[in-house]
Amino acid sequence: MTTSMTFADLGVPASLTRVLAERGITQPTPIQSATLADSIAGRDVLGRGRTGSGKTYAFLLPLVTRLGRTRTTRRATRPRAIVLVPTRELAVQIDAVLKPLTATCGLRSQTVFGGVGQQPQVQALRSGVDVLVACPGRLEDLIDQGHCRLDAVEVSVLDEADHMADLGFLPAVTRLLAKTPRNGQRLFFSATLDNGIDALVRRFLDSPAVHHADSPRATQGAMAHHILHVGAAVRLDVLADLAAAPGRTVIFTRTKHRAKGLTRQLKARGVAAAELHGDLGQNARIRNMDAFHSGVVTSLVATDIAARGIHVDDVELVVHADPPVEHKAYVHRSGRTARAGKQGTVVTLMTDDQVSDVRSLVRAAGIRPTTTVVDTVAHPILRELAVGERRYDAPVAVATDRPARGQRDPRAGRSSAGRSSAARPRQDQQRRGRSAAPTAASSGPATGADRRDHSATRFSRRARTR
Template sequence: MPARLTDVLTRHAIETPTPIQRATLPDALAGRDVLGRGRTGSGKTLAFLLPVVARLSGGPRARAGAPRALILAPTRELVAQIDTALRPLAAAAGLTSCTVFGGVGQNPQVVAIRRGADIVVACPGRLEDLLARGHCSLAQVKVTVLDEADHMADLGFLPAVRRLIGQTPAGGQRMLFSATLDRAVDTLVRQYLSEPAVHEADSAQSPVGTMAHHLLHVERDNRLPVLVDLSSAPGRTVVFTRTKHGAKALARHLNRAGVPTVELHGNLSQNARTRNLDDFHTGRASALVATDIAARGIHVDNVALVIHADPPADHKAYLHRSGRTARAGNSGTVITLATTEQIREVTQLARAAGIKATTTRVASADHPILTTLAPGARSLTSPTAAIPAETRTSPARRTPVGGNHGAEPTPRTGRRRGRRPAGNHNHRAGRATASRPPTATALTSSPDHEAGPSPAERSRSRPSHSAAMFSARRAR
């Protein structure tokens, strides 16, 4: 490895290569096509970033709109994580990089590519759009990397991936990394890799030795209290649900109970995803409720606990979800909650994943196994102090320049349909007495503001002259 890159690794306390890195780096640095398989959290990202940066170092600068290396990933979150790991390496080598993905405006991405980005980290859909509009060309790409190839196949991205790789020069180096090597991945290998060096650092079912697996048999009524107890323990917790609506609802319930929680799922804008992940990274939120969109590509240090609130669809999803903990040699605990109807399904799933989980029947949130699995004093904030999940999914409210900062909004009332309220000839005074509770107060006073105002609030929100108007109409 070039000394300037090893210096970067040393500053990040990375001194010993992982098995997948040890296996693939010699061939990747030599310029060979590489097919690498390693489980989630095994260090695949550095296994391809280090040779990409090393091979581009000292070469000509990228032309405007023509990157020299392309890294494809299936999700925005994985693109962002790769870019985070890439930036210090690229800076040490004097290279530039940019990210390309949907859900945000494309103009900053176009500007970055036109400036001459050496390395582009992209999701297939947005990159194809930029190519079609003439903002980018792949004709100068020297190294192409496909990360999480099996997940690309699961999401239906393979046609786009084929079109993109087909636009890169045939003689360039191509590296394909995946957690599993299934039939769809094999098709890509045969079509685009030339005599690749194949390395499998571990088996597809290889469990992480520092990861403990537990199955808690709970009844449906006890599911939420158990989740509240576990997620309020010290440390970071990632909770997985099957559906987007389930993730939103569970995040709302945890916030109500006093567990600072954010959500991550496909219904959120990119800005909301980024903001919520930042809250989880920085510790403002201690729990993250997510769908399988977070099962890959989300790396947060020191995640102590992964909870499958809903059992995953298959054993591959179980392994990827569980891989959010016990990363880079650290220890972690994985807990699956299952009702009586789900026990058989979860047992078969664990067997397919090569996992031996300890099963415990839990009748209530007072069961001693919960403090054994998630030790430490439980910490619950007041519901109003917790992060309201709903308000974290939309942009913050803006006050116009020169507006009423911090004051209640001025109510807008007056005569309805040109009628003057009976018995009140001074309609200006009538307007002055009308009031409406401020929206900001309603949002912060109730974590479930989507349910609407309470009856008391509704009564307070009615204009004071409405009863007189009603009486006058009846009299007429």
């Protein structure tokens, strides 16, 4: 098949093509052109396409088409289709794409994932759901509690199958798929087809149509790759300069601790940044993603958990602040830009001790980046990679992680300019020798401002005993 075919040529109903047209989508991507005819016809499909290639519509369009045609009665606790995904962010974003499609034929969808209360999910299942977009862990929990059954599933979709394997979800995925009817349709999509995915294919797919529409390597022509060889003294300056440029930027770090710290450093320099990592509660993650979507913040500092979960249009720049360990992570991180045929730039920061690792990384990823030694933030390459006037504003209020009881608050010990307005009156009281009531921010071990809290409390107790 070729991309010259239209959605209608591939069997997509007119009601759904109108939804696509309203969103400016008129031409199928290669993965959509390759798979839609088979999947709409009811065949099992195994599709491989790189991140950003259009896999979401490649499985949602046939899923909605087939459910709309069968018109099976919707029943409580028994979804008619499931879409299994590795991350909460991906579940939310797939459901956002799905809802305009299901609205054309009166279907209901629901997301199911952990990190939030389960009662709204339970209530939705009891009311009847056609399409369940779910993370494996929470779905298994609901099944074990008797809130959901998969014996009425007509279509099962496994998205980001290789990432499921990387995160250790394949045993749970296997158990869930085993609960679906053997005669149901199954659609598996992945950027690569390794890491045990072949075992799932052999067990669950019946004579599948196999399509390799895109190479998993990060060689797409619309993506420019650069390495900036930087010294430790200018590394943060370079990051702040790139992040302050116009347009959306995603900055990747290796660890949650690094994502938190870098976000604070960027915000302290006036860069509108938000963080995304596993230590954030689900509501905080949603708020930060909404802020990034809407443009309230222009830079998102994320760990690899977000490499598969961020689906935001018009990300101009991806920065590997910490180079990933292996090349597949590089491919998926980089895939946040240059989506749907648009242009994008990928920058990797490399220090002296990372030269050998980064060279091996890009060689395995199959790319030939341009390498530039940058020893000052005034280097012209920065303006070439991120065009436009830098903007440094006051810090933007976005959701941050909150330490659990007994953990150190990472904000403790900051200067008074960085403390909350609620903290300053308390410190004024302490200077006058009065004790202050304990707060969540001071519940951890004594550090910085906390030590002053404890000293003031001891002084107050001594005064009362005299």
